[in-house]
Amino acid sequence: NAGVTQTPKFQVLKTGQSMTLQCAQDMNHEYMSWYRQDPGMGLRLIHYSVGAGITDQGEVPNGYNVSRSTTEDFPLRLLSAAPSQTSVYFCASRRAGVETQYFGPGTRLLVL
Amino acid sequence: GNSVTQMEGPVTLSEEAFLTINCTYTATGYPSLFWYVQYPGEGLQLLLKATKADDKGSNKGFEATYRKETTSFHLEKGSVQVSDSAVYFCALDTNAGKSTFGDGTTLTVKP
Numbered sequence: 161n162a163g164v165t166q167t168p169k170f171q172v173l174k175t176g177q178s179m180t181l182q183c184a185q186d187m188n189h190e191y192m193s194w195y196r197q198d199p200g201m202g203l204r205l206i207h208y209s210v211g212a213g214i215t216d217q218g219e220v221p222n223g224y225n226v227s228r229s230t231t232e233d234f235p236l237r238l239l240s241a242a243p244s245q246t247s248v249y250f251c252a253s254r255r256a257g258v259e260t261q262y263f264g265p266g267t268r269l270l271v272l
Numbered sequence: 273g274n275s276v277t278q279m280e281g282p283v284t285l286s287e288e289a290f291l292t293i294n295c296t297y298t299a300t301g302y303p304s305l306f307w308y309v310q311y312p313g314e315g316l317q318l319l320l321k322a323t324k325a326d327d328k329g330s331n332k333g334f335e336a337t338y339r340k341e342t343t344s345f346h347l348e349k350g351s352v353q354v355s356d357s358a359v360y361f362c363a364l365d366t367n368a369g370k371s372t373f374g375d376g377t378t379l380t381v382k383p
Binding site: 164200202204205208237250261265266 | 276278304306308314315317318321323344361363365370371372373374375376
């Protein structure tokens with residue numbers, strides 16, 4: 161099992177550009193989530209999904225879109241990047257009814 | 273809403289010292305409580321968890337007890353090692369996929 165994988169590992173964008181952060185898991189987990197981590201702060205939930213075709217907003221959803229067309233994939237889209245979106249982004253997954261989350265290695269995003 | 277408050281860092285200890293990182297929470301219902309560890313350049317890894325009051329989670333010499341009366345889940349280790357240097361996050365979960373994390377506490381252990 162590869163677990164939770166994220167691509168790219170690092171990305172530099174200019175303000176206004178769009179991009180998609182990829183997340184995939186091969187554990188057949190129903191639940192997937194996106195978090196951002198900023199210096200000196202914990203993880204804040206952006207969006208989450210409890211199954212294919214079902215997504216919901218977390219604490220800080222503005223500026224981000226998600227979709228869940230398959231169980232395995234949960235991409236995060238930045239529609240028009242802003243410097244405030246400079247952060248480290250983590251994807252996580254877990255099985256329904258089990259509390260333990262498995263995290264990907266993260267994507268470091270810099271918006272200039 | 274739910275919230276988690278962790279002891280502010282950074283924390284610097286000598287090898288073999290005793291470690292306590294305080295964590296208190298506010299939540300509706302009966303949350304599950306977690307400690308995650310993040311090593312430099314990596315994602316978070318589950319360290320230990322407790323799912324109901326008075327449960328004790330333990331792993332790798334770390335322990336934490338779910339105290340409902342004080343809404344706390346303090347992390348302890350009797351003798352830290354240099355390899356324990358990392359950022360530690362306390363977290364709670366009451367709904368599927370919606371975890372709430374503390375701000376993290378950076379631990380540095382010196383030889």
